Amino acid sequence: MSTLFDLLVAGLATGAIYALVAVGFTLLWQTSQTINFAQGEFVMLPAFLMLAAMHVGAPFWLAIIIGILLSMILLGLAFKMLLVDPMLRHGVLPLAIATMALAIGIKEAVKQFFSAEASPFPSIVPTGDIRILGHAVALQSVGVLVVAILAVVGLTMLLTRTSLGHQMQAAAQNPTVARIIGVPVERMILLTFLINAFLVALASMLITPIYLAKFSSGEVLGQAAFIAAIVGGFNQVRGAIAGGLLIGVLDNLAAAYVSTQYRAAVPMIFLIVVILFRPQGLLGRAEERTV
Amino acid sequence: MSDSILSVSNLVGGYGKMTILNGTTFSVPKATITTIIGPNGAGKSTVFKAIFGLLKLREGKITFADRDVTNLSQRALLNAGICYVPQGRNIFAELSVRHNIELGGVAAEKGIDLPKRIEAALDLFPALRRKSTQQASTLSGGEQKQLEIARSLLLDPQLVLIDEPSIGLSPLMVQQTFNILRDLRDRGVTILMIEQNARSALEISDFGIVLELGQTRMVDKAERILNDPRIGQLFLGGAMEETAA
Numbered sequence: 001m002s003t004l005f006d007l008l009v010a011g012l013a014t015g016a017i018y019a020l021v022a023v024g025f026t027l028l029w030q031t032s033q034t035i036n037f038a039q040g041e042f043v044m045l046p047a048f049l050m051l052a053a054m055h056v057g058a059p060f061w062l063a064i065i066i067g068i069l070l071s072m073i074l075l076g077l078a079f080k081m082l083l084v085d086p087m088l089r090h091g092v093l094p095l096a097i098a099t100m101a102l103a104i105g106i107k108e109a110v111k112q113f114f115s116a117e118a119s120p121f122p123s124i125v126p127t128g129d130i131r132i133l134g135h136a137v138a139l140q141s142v143g144v145l146v147v148a149i150l151a152v153v154g155l156t157m158l159l160t161r162t163s164l165g166h167q168m169q170a171a172a173q174n175p176t177v178a179r180i181i182g183v184p185v186e187r188m189i190l191l192t193f194l195i196n197a198f199l200v201a202l203a204s205m206l207i208t209p210i211y212l213a214k215f216s217s218g219e220v221l222g223q224a225a226f227i228a229a230i231v232g233g234f235n236q237v238r239g240a241i242a243g244g245l246l247i248g249v250l251d252n253l254a255a256a257y258v259s260t261q262y263r264a265a266v267p268m269i270f271l272i273v274v275i276l277f278r279p280q281g282l283l284g285r286a287e288e289r290t291v
Numbered sequence: 292m293s294d295s296i297l298s299v300s301n302l303v304g305g306y307g308k309m310t311i312l313n314g315t316t317f318s319v320p321k322a323t324i325t326t327i328i329g330p331n332g333a334g335k336s337t338v339f340k341a342i343f344g345l346l347k348l349r350e351g352k353i354t355f356a357d358r359d360v361t362n363l364s365q366r367a368l369l370n371a372g373i374c375y376v377p378q379g380r381n382i383f384a385e386l387s388v389r390h391n392i393e394l395g396g397v398a399a400e401k402g403i404d405l406p407k408r409i410e411a412a413l414d415l416f417p418a419l420r421r422k423s424t425q426q427a428s429t430l431s432g433g434e435q436k437q438l439e440i441a442r443s444l445l446l447d448p449q450l451v452l453i454d455e456p457s458i459g460l461s462p463l464m465v466q467q468t469f470n471i472l473r474d475l476r477d478r479g480v481t482i483l484m485i486e487q488n489a490r491s492a493l494e495i496s497d498f499g500i501v502l503e504l505g506q507t508r509m510v511d512k513a514e515r516i517l518n519d520p521r522i523g524q525l526f527l528g529g530a531m532e533e534t535a536a
Contacts (some may be wrong), residue, residue, distance in 0.1 A: 166390050166399060170383045177381040180343070181374075181442065182366045182398025 005135045009254050013141035014210070015248020016148030020203040021225035022232065022240035023152065024196035030172040031192040032233060035096040036085050038103035039200065040222020045106055046071045047213040048114050060122055068201040076197030080170055080190060103218065110215040119185035123209035144206045151202055154194065154242055159237065168192060220264070224251070225269045233284020242283055296481050297450055298372075298374075302341055302351035305505075309336040313505035315351070319450075320498060324482040328489040328515065329502035335485045336378060338502070339452045340515060343375040344368055355450065369398040370387060372449035376439050378485075384428035388419055393426045396443035405445065412441040415471070433464030440471060448485040450481045464507060469495045489518045493517045 013077055021043055028034040036042070050067035058066060083102060087095040129136040159165035170178040170189035179185050203221075214283030224247055232243025247267050254266035274282065298318035305311035311334040320327045327335050340346040342353055344363050353361045383391050383525055392412055396405040412419040416437045422430060430438060436456055443451060453472070457465040465488070472482050473495055486492030493499050499516035501509035509516065516522060 163393065163397070166383075166386060166394055169386060170394055173383045173385060174381065177377070177383070178394075179365055180345075180377065180381070181395055182369045182446075184366075184395065 003135065005133070006137065008249060009132075009135075009141050011146075011252035012145040012245060013248070014207070015147050015228075015245035016152075017203045017207045017244075018149060018221075018224045018248050019241045019244025020148055020199045020206075021221060022228035022244045023155065023237055024199040025225050025229045026234060026237060026240045028053075029171075029229075031086065031168070031189045032080075032084060033092045033095070034088070035092065035099065036196075037096060037099040037222065037226075038218075039225055040108060040218030040220070040248045041103045042071075042075050042200040042218070043204045043207065043221045043225075044218035045075065045110065046201040046213065050108055050118060050205065051114070051121065051213060063236075064124075064205055067205070068198060068208075071201035072194050072197040074197075076194040076201060077190070080193040084193075087288050088182075093133050097164075103222070107215050107218065114215070114216060118212040118214040121208040121213045124205065129209070131278045132279050135167035137237065139208065144210075145196035147202065147206060151199065155199075156237065164191075212284040223264075224248075227267050230275045231271060231281060233281025235285065236281070238282050239281050239283035243281070244284075247261065294321050295319055296356055297483065298344070298354045299338065299342065300352050300354075302348055304339070304341055304346055304348040306346075306350070311505050312341060312348075312351070315341075315502065315505055316506055317481050317500050317507045317510050319353040319481060321481055322476060322479045323497035324476050324484060324495060325498040325500060326340065326484045326486055326489070326492045326496040327500045328486065328493070328516075329508075332504075334429055334505040336454055337504055337505075339375060339454055339483075339485065342452060342528065343373065349350050364523070366398045369446050369448075370400055372447075374443040374446060374448040375449055375454070376443050376451065376453040378451075380432075380435055381439050382427045382430070382435050384426070387424055388430065389413075389423040390428050391438055392419070392423075392442050392445065393501040396446035403446075408445050408447070413445050415474075416441050417442070420439060423424055429462075433467065435462065436468055437465075437471070440468075444475075448480065450482050450483065453473065453483045455487055456484065457486060457491070465491065489522075 021039060022195045023037050025036060028036050046067045050063045053063035053066040054060065081096055081212070084095060087098045123140060123143070124147070125139050130139050130142055131137070159169060167178070167183045168188045168191060170183050171185045175185050193201050207221070225244070228243035228247045231242050231246060232241065233239030250267055250270060251263060255263040258266060295318035300316045300378060302312040302315040303310065315334065315338055321465060327338065329335055337346060341348055344365055348362065350365070352359060355371060357372060358371065360368060360373070370532070383394065386394075389409070392409055393405070396403070396408065399405055412425060418434050419438055419441055422434070427435070431507060456468050456472070460468065469491070472484070476482055484492060484496070493513045496513040499509075499513045499524065500507060501516065509519075
């Protein structure tokens with residue numbers, strides 16, 4: 001039986017991955033009103049791209065770079081130009097439904113072209129334990145936490161400390177005014193799609209060694225990230241981070257103390273409670289935008 | 292008007308099938324405050340959108356400083372020396388006051404000393420300097436309008452298009468805002484303003500333009516328009532000419 005400390009660390013590690021995915025999810029919503037129901041599949045796919053690169057002979061490090069770059073092209077650029085731009089003209093809802101279709105498409109394509117079986121995936125951190133505060137903690141968890149924290153801190157610095165980040169925020173908060181003062185709004189929106197693609201590829205690299213590469217693994221991930229984003233506050237990056245960590249910890253604690261069978265239900269119940277009592281999310285603000 | 296900096300001629304355009312501008316023609320003299328007045332739906336804001344490239348014109352030409360600027364991009368217009376302060380609240384509420392002002396320099400061409408201009412803009416508005424690190428959403432309505440004006444000054448514009456600056460402001464704040472516009476005019480900036488609050492706006496203006504049904508009905512010195520008995524009638528809902536198309 002794991003101790004509470006171990007559970008917390010493991011929970012924070014999965015939570016940090018959920019946070020990466022949820023942050024990307026909220027970024028897309030903020031800049032382009034895209035509710036990406038394929039976000040889970042976006043996390044599932046890069047691992048397969050990396051596996052494919054390794055299959056043709058690339059070493060692991062190169063496969064990661066290839067996977068991330070391909071993700072940015074497919075899940076960033078192509079996703080925006082071929083699906084979001086044409087669909088968004090018809091409204092937020094048709095776009096959301098189109099992303100559901102995309103999710104099914106990606107899932108089935110992976111099943112057809114790769115395999116329906118789960119494949120192992122190498123980890124960037126060696127197996128083994130490290131002692132922290134007298135507890136043996138899996139290096140895997142620590143590695144995941146470190147990479148995820150670096151990514152989130154880097155992104156936050158970009159958004160809050162640089163002119164580019166301010167322009168992205170301006171484009172998200174008020175695109176009309178941003179355009180009027182000369183912010184290249186279209187380029188900023190494209191940038192958020194590329195950032196989202198980078199984040200999901202990173203999350204894919206971190207989580208696949210734990211859960212294996214499987215065509216259906218996006219379902220759970222997408223749902224976790226969706227709940228994390230809503231719980232934290234749909235329109236706040238820091239809300240998505242908090243929501244991700246919270247869901248990760250909750251998920252792990254529920255598996256240990258409630259039951260593994262009901263593990264997936266606990267975040268859902270939590271989601272319902274949050275929506276009932278604080279619909280804007282724990283850190284969110286009430287939506288001012290009228291769509 | 293001889294020394295005009297902006298002239299629009301025969302603008303025709305609107306939204307979808309609806310035509311709002313119906314041959315709008317006027318010119319704006321340099322270093323003046325010119326106010327456009329007219330009833331709702333006259334096309335006042337639409338003229339601004341057309342000048343600022345936000346509305347596709349079906350016909351017409353816009354000349355600024357002897358250069359054809361019709362349908363230029365916003366960035367090109369900003370760099371040509373035109374800026375636009377639209378109606379309502381146009382700040383980025385979750386960014387700090389300073390960051391909001393900094394964003395005004397996004398379109399700046401290389402070689403412009405932006406930090407110096409940001410300081411200069413903050414010098415003009417002491418209230419903004421005091422609150423420069425606060426979130427812009429904490430500013431009062433008047434301060435938010437000041438922030439928009441400060442932001443628009445970063446590119447050192449020659450022409451400021453300002454739409455309904457007095458809306459939602461207390462009478463005191465309206466006076467302050469008008470004083471700022473007057474200062475700008477005295478420094479050689481041309482102000483083209485739209486105001487619902489026609490009387491007070493015309494009082495600080497050099498010229499007035501009366502727009503009705505997308506056409507220019509009258510262009511004259513501001514005090515002459517103020518004293519024109521037909522103007523009161525126009526704002527009470529009547530047309531300037533009974534046969535107006």
